[in-house]
Amino acid sequence: MSSEEKHSWIYVVVGVLVPLVYFATVLSKVPGTDVATIDYVWPMLTAIGVGIGASIVLSIVAAIISPREAGKTDVRDKEINRRGEYVGFYVMSVAAIVPLGLAMAKAEHFWIANALYLAFVLAALASAVVKIVAYRRGF
Amino acid sequence: MAKPTRVTNSIRTLRFAHGEMTQAELADRIGVTRQTIIAIEQGRYSPSLETAFQIARVFQVPLDDVFGYPE
Numbered sequence: 001m002s003s004e005e006k007h008s009w010i011y012v013v014v015g016v017l018v019p020l021v022y023f024a025t026v027l028s029k030v031p032g033t034d035v036a037t038i039d040y041v042w043p044m045l046t047a048i049g050v051g052i053g054a055s056i057v058l059s060i061v062a063a064i065i066s067p068r069e070a071g072k073t074d075v076r077d078k079e080i081n082r083r084g085e086y087v088g089f090y091v092m093s094v095a096a097i098v099p100l101g102l103a104m105a106k107a108e109h110f111w112i113a114n115a116l117y118l119a120f121v122l123a124a125l126a127s128a129v130v131k132i133v134a135y136r137r138g139f
Numbered sequence: 140m141a142k143p144t145r146v147t148n149s150i151r152t153l154r155f156a157h158g159e160m161t162q163a164e165l166a167d168r169i170g171v172t173r174q175t176i177i178a179i180e181q182g183r184y185s186p187s188l189e190t191a192f193q194i195a196r197v198f199q200v201p202l203d204d205v206f207g208y209p210e
Contacts, residue, residue, distance in 0.1 A: 001174065002172045002174040002175075003172075005174070069172070072172050073172075074170065074171035074172050074175050075171065075175075075186075075187050075189075075190060076171065076172070076174075076175040076178065076184055076186075077172070077175075135174075137143065137183065138143040138144065138178060138181075138182070138183025138184050139143050139183075139184065
């Protein structure tokens with residue numbers, strides 16, 4: 001497995017687990033509570049920080065485990081990366097309509113921020129999944 | 140599962156005809172990863188024209204001897 005494919009797998013694992021924990025924690029407080037009183041800012045910043053940190057640490061671990069492949073990229077990696085980012089951009093563009101609509105409807109900041117975070121998560125996941133499929137099945 | 144590319148190749152045969160050259164060796168010579176050579180050999184990736192010419196040059200054969208595009 002090339003180093004770039006490993007990165008994509010890392011992004012998928014981190015991109016599923018971290019937001020899952022975040023949303024489970026924050027959204028569990030929603031029933032019966034005024035969302036304006038829920039403290040979501042620090043948990044969200046923590047989730048973003050942990051996501052970035054975990055991706056970096058896992059990438060370093062992957063490089064230590066197989067140093068021969070570490071950091072090697074070629075024209076195929078670039079093409080696959082371009083394809084993944086292209087899909088991620090479209091997912092982000094569509095998913096961003098939700099927070100935009102919420103802002104226009106003057107919804108609580110809680111919902112706008114969480115919808116935006118979800119849009120980022122979905123875009124990153126779509127991008128990583130497209131890359132993995134391209135690596136596995138070819139293109 | 141249908142292969143994503145119709146481009147066929149004889150890289151595996153050519154490697155063995157050239158002193159059993161390994162995939163890693165070929166990859167190093169043209170500056171790609173071993174996984175890319177594997178993907179090309181298995182028909183999971185159509186290489187760029189430049190990469191195709193580089194592979195043909197390693198084996199010192201014309202491009203047509205390495206790659207094909209059947210009707």
